[in-house]
Every structure is written in C-alpha cells, then in structure tokens.
Amino acid sequence: MIRRIVIAFVVLTALSAIVGVARQATAATTSHLTLLSLREDRWRNYDFTEQTVSSNRVDWAVSLMFYNNATINRVKSHLGNEYDQTGSRQNGRLSDNVNAGYVWDQDGGRKTTLCPGGPGQPDEARHYRIYADGDDRLYNLDWGYWVFGSDHYDIEECPGGAPAWFGYSETAEGWITWRWRQNGRAAFDDWSWFYNPEPYRVEGDHIWENNGYASALHVP
C-alpha cells in the first residue's frame, strides 16, 4: 500500500511540475482598442495582461459572445469535454450598467491541453477566456444573459529547446464554434463587427490574426 501511495504522489508531483512551467505569451500592442456597447452594457474589445486599459498591454482580441442564458460556468461546462484544462489569468474590462461604473474580471479560461509540448502532450492547445461581472453574467434586453471572451492557440508552451508561440485567434475561434455545434448548440460564425481586426503579424512570440468579427454562440 505504501508503494502505491508513493507512486500516486510521484505522478501528482510530476503533473504539478507540468502545470507550474506552462507560460503565458508576452503582452502585445494594438491600434484598435476601443469600447463596445449595447444598451446599458459596455466592454473592451481586447483583454489585458494587467488591470490597465492600455493599447500596449493587450492580450487577445475579443471574438466570442455567448448569449440568451449564458453564465461563465455554463459555457465552460458545455465545452468541458474538450477544453478541460486551465490556463493563466488575464483581465477583461466591462460594465453591466454604465451608470454603475466599470469592473475588471479575471479568468484563466480553459484549454485543450495543459502543457503543450510537454512530455506526452500534444504540441498545441486551443485556449479561451470568458469574462463577466460578479454574478458571472451580463444582461441586456437584446442578448439576455451573456458573456464575452477571447481565444488563441498555445504552441510548444512548455519550456525546452522548442520555441513557444501563441496566437492564430481566428482559427481558434472557428474551432470553438465547431465544438459548440458538435455539442448540439447553435453558433453563428463571424456574426458581429467588434472593431478589432488584426491582420497577420508576429509581435515577439505573439502571432496576431483576427478578422475583427466575433462569433455568437447560443446558450439555451
């Protein structure tokens, strides 16, 4: 029995080590940061690496909108059969009632592989983050209860001799709407202009590619 406990301990320790070495992309720069609105709701069209609204501290373009009856937990639960690992936290900026001011929300999101490029793990992970205020959802008359998010790939993220890269948001977005439909829900690709087009460019290890349109995903 003692031997079994020791083996379990070693396995858990190894997994913890893998979790500990997963990195995040360096922050990046955009010339398209702005504030979006619908009725009384407001939100920034990028998430941020720090709780500072700055064009020099953005992480990824917001390109997902879950609506009708969404909460952060419902979204993560519905995508949980593929996106079952957690990532590092970033920051969303929003207001559920513009007259009541703005808040930050932090989310580590969910990714498809814990430590891409690590021993025995795939080279790539697809990763999304979802934001809302204190009750894990926003509300307006047009969209009902809703949340928004960003997405990207993490490539060879675990350190070693392989260079790590992060990005390709547009392709990552397509995979999320695909998975959403495969799981029996409705999704509308590239449904609304979110004013955040990022033509292909590489900033440090940050590979930008986003067409500026967000997809809408229905939560029953």
Added chain:
Amino acid sequence: MNEPTHVLRPRERVALVVLVLYALGLAFLLGPVIRTALGTDAQSVPDLAGPPASSGPATQAAVGAPPAAAALAAPDGDGAVADAPPLPELTAVDQARATALMQADRHFRAIVGDTPYAIARVGPWTTSNGPWTAEKTPELLGVSFVVSFEKAIPIADKTMPGAIYDVTERRSPPYQQVNNRVDATGVSNLMVLVDLRTGKVANISPGLGAEVLRMTPPPGFRREVPNLSNEYPNPAERAALTGGGDR
C-alpha cells in the same frame, strides 16, 4: 430432490464486487480507445489546422436569427485610450529581401525540397510590449511568413532553426537561436521568421495541425532565455524577477 443452493461466502462476495468494479473501470478506461478505433467517437477532432467547413446540427431553426449586433461606444467614463503607437509596416523592399533570404536558406531548402509551396501569409515581425518590458513602440525585427503546401508533407530528421523569444527583450537580438533536429508528420504549413537585422532565417516551425514527433536541441544546448512562468502573475513579482524589465 432439491438442488443444493450455493450461498456466496464472504470472501467470494468481496472477490465478486472487486471483479465488477474492475470491469467497470476497464470499460471506462478503454471505452474512448475502442470508440476511436471504431470511428464512432463523436468527440474526436480531425487533425486539421482549421475546423471542418460545416458540421453539427442546423442552427437557424433552434434560435432564429442572431441577436442585434454590438456598436462602438463613447468612453462613458472608462477613459479614452491614448493614441496607440504606430505599428511598423513592411515595405516592398523588406518583403522582397526577406523572401530572397528565405528561399536561399539551406535549412528551408532542405525541408521543402521539390515540394511546391505558396506564401499564404506575410507580415511584420516586431518586438513586443509585455509585463517584462517598458511600454514602447514595437520595432521591426524582420518578416514573418506562413508557407503552405497543397498536401501535407513529412519532415524526417531535418534541422529547423528556432528563435526562443526573450520576453524581457534584454538580449540583442531578443531571442536565443537554436538548431533543433525535427521529425514531424502532417506538415501543411511552416512559419518562417526572417531577421532583417542579421540577414538570416531565425525560425522555421511546423505550422498548425502538424504532429511533431521529435524536436531535439543539439547536445550541450542550454536555455539562456528566462522562463517566466505563470507562477509569478503579480506584476510586482515579475519586476523583481527580471530586475525591472527595462531593456
């Protein structure tokens, strides 16, 4: 004549329960493998860079038309964002020079061989803005290409230059160069970075969807670029870790 009734002894009961639990566990563990082997696993994701063009149930009937779209808002008290720094752009001369450098690179030529390819993406490769650097205007390092193949190719024991990016940007150039030996399959595209300052191909990576079987640095390779991890999410801790993070 009555058939003798066999009553399970306590040890047999325990053995039976263990056997049932073992069978359930085995089914749980092997189920996905069997479903995948039979091609009946609905959750499997095709090994492609992008998702299939159309899949899943029809959506329109379920929810009707998509909801109203978002709009651009006035700052409303959240503060206007200061003008973003101008991002470097590529000139035609930059692009032509980088293309020539890529096409002449011996590693690139060895990987691609006679396989026809197209340049699917081209864009600037710049320095970054991050928690470990001062806020600044990104500077042009070179050119980034995505080179795509009509059919996926294998890569067998080829040298691929890699640029391990230094997020503190204290190095010059801001990456550590390593020549990895690589085996990969299903390579439908490559990401190539050409450093215009050094006049060299700094990086060739298998693109999205490829399966990298081996990526081995040369013997004696030592990573010199700091590995800044998520274990230090607090900006103050990051600054302490990197000594301020300025270039």
